[in-house]
Amino acid sequence: xxxxxxxxxxxxxxxxxxxxxxxxxxxxxxxxxxxxxxxxxxxxxxxxxxxxxxxxxxxxxxxxxxxxxxxxxxxxxxxxxxxxxxxxxxxxxxxxxxxxxxxxxxxxxxxxxxxxxxxxxxxxxxxxxxxxxxxxxxxxxxxxxxxxxxxxxxxxxxxxxxxxxxxxxxxxxxxxxxxxxxxxxxxxxxxxxxxxxxxxxxxxxxxxxxxxxxxxxxxxxxxxxxxxxxxxxxxxxxxxxxxxxxxxxxxxxxxxxxxxxxxxxxxxxxxxxxxxxxxxxxxxxx
Numbered sequence: 001x002x003x004x005x006x007x008x009x010x011x012x013x014x015x016x017x018x019x020x021x022x023x024x025x026x027x028x029x030x031x032x033x034x035x036x037x038x039x040x041x042x043x044x045x046x047x048x049x050x051x052x053x054x055x056x057x058x059x060x061x062x063x064x065x066x067x068x069x070x071x072x073x074x075x076x077x078x079x080x081x082x083x084x085x086x087x088x089x090x091x092x093x094x095x096x097x098x099x100x101x102x103x104x105x106x107x108x109x110x111x112x113x114x115x116x117x118x119x120x121x122x123x124x125x126x127x128x129x130x131x132x133x134x135x136x137x138x139x140x141x142x143x144x145x146x147x148x149x150x151x152x153x154x155x156x157x158x159x160x161x162x163x164x165x166x167x168x169x170x171x172x173x174x175x176x177x178x179x180x181x182x183x184x185x186x187x188x189x190x191x192x193x194x195x196x197x198x199x200x201x202x203x204x205x206x207x208x209x210x211x212x213x214x215x216x217x218x219x220x221x222x223x224x225x226x227x228x229x230x231x232x233x234x235x236x237x238x239x240x241x242x243x244x245x246x247x248x249x250x251x252x253x254x255x256x257x258x259x260x261x262x263x264x265x266x267x268x269x270x271x272x273x274x275x276x277x278x279x280x281x282x283x284x285x286x
Contacts, residue, residue, distance in 0.1 A: 002168070004138050011025070036164075047160045048209035061131050068144045069112060075134065088224075115147040118143070122155075132160065135149035139165060159176070223243070
């Protein structure tokens with residue numbers, strides 16, 4: 001039996017315990033899920049570096065997240081947040097979701113078994129060698145996720161698989177396999193919990209490193225931020241103040257002239273940002 005489906009003796013009396021003990025038990029399981037990330041940091045790093053290489057080489061290449069249920073929702077959350085945080089173009093994001101977009105807000109459990117729909121959804125995206133497909137499945141056997149991944153690989157896309165059970169078909173179907181051995185769930189089979197937490201963190205690591213390698217981070221700052229609200233506009237000002245070593249008024253003036261494009265404000269109106277070769281470490285990658 002797959003570990004994520006086991007009914008562990010550790011949790012047999014879970015509902016009879018005092019409330020703080022129940023929560024501490026669940027938290028212990030969450031910590032175990034996080035600990036599962038450490039052994040696979042090299043695998044995640046290799047996947048992110050490879051993804052950055054593909055996306056850099058193919059200017060129209062896309063990050064594509066594929067999955068069902070919780071895994072699909074985690075993938076969509078990760079992808080959507082790349083736009084405001086790193087200025088990643090929406091046109092370079094796509095999703096293969098079992099049950100379609102509606103499954104993000106309502107259950108569509110049977111959809112995860114629909115291989116034909118996965119193939120149709122993949123065809124609709126016109127997958128190509130410039131794409132990077134991240135398929136997620138806690139069990140590692142979700143038919144939709146595997147079929148979507150296989151379609152991406154057949155089209156020449158780079159494929160990355162994230163699963164929480166070893167020796168599963170998804171991990172054998174990809175160019176880069178990431179195994180998160182998060183173990184049994186406090187509520188047997190409820191992989192929205194420990195397995196989901198591990199997947200969320202794995203996606204955070206993968207996408208953030210990919211964006212760093214694509215030059216969208218400088219000195220720990222999101223220099224491609226899209227300042228779509230007051231909070232982010234204030235952040236853009238602080239980034240230019242810090243990165244260009246200037247005052248707030250100058251930073252605001254520079255950003256006003258660039259439509260709040262931080263990199264342009266950085267290197268133009270707000271002062272000279274050190275260029276590659278003039279700063280031993282942390283030089284701007286643009």
